[in-house]
Amino acid sequence: MTDHPITPPPELVQQWREQVPRYRDGGIGREYWLMARAAQWGADQQLKLDAEQIEQIAQAFQAGADHELEACCEWMRNQSLVTFNDRIPLLRAARRPKPPSLKEQALNDLADAYNADKIDDTTYENIRLALEALPDD
Numbered sequence: 001m002t003d004h005p006i007t008p009p010p011e012l013v014q015q016w017r018e019q020v021p022r023y024r025d026g027g028i029g030r031e032y033w034l035m036a037r038a039a040q041w042g043a044d045q046q047l048k049l050d051a052e053q054i055e056q057i058a059q060a061f062q063a064g065a066d067h068e069l070e071a072c073c074e075w076m077r078n079q080s081l082v083t084f085n086d087r088i089p090l091l092r093a094a095r096r097p098k099p100p101s102l103k104e105q106a107l108n109d110l111a112d113a114y115n116a117d118k119i120d121d122t123t124y125e126n127i128r129l130a131l132e133a134l135p136d137d
């Protein structure tokens with residue numbers, strides 16, 4: 001075996017050998033079962049690698065976007081115009097919106113369920129009013 005990131009470790013191969021069903025066809029079914037397990041494990045590992053790479057790329061893009069936003073805010077501060085400095089928080093809010101609160105998510109989910117005719121009018125109104133009475137945080 002090689003040290004490729006999607007090569008199963010020897011311990012895992014041994015575990016598969018112990019788990020493989022007993023076949024009467026001279027071992028061909030056994031070999032197929034082992035190959036199928038190894039192929040699935042390799043595919044799963046590749047997906048994990050791809051997900052990790054995507055996360056690293058996303059973090060790099062976010063860092064670049066954050067740097068660009070801070071450069072814009074700094075430029076606005078340096079213009080020494082009161083109207084620009086007052087708008088820096090608005091710029092940050094527009095460029096980095098906060099995710100919806102749990103209450104907002106629940107209200108959206110409730111509206112989706114109501115629009116899909118999964119709950120009746122009375123139930124919808126009762127739940128909506130209860131959610132709206134909760135604080136936003």
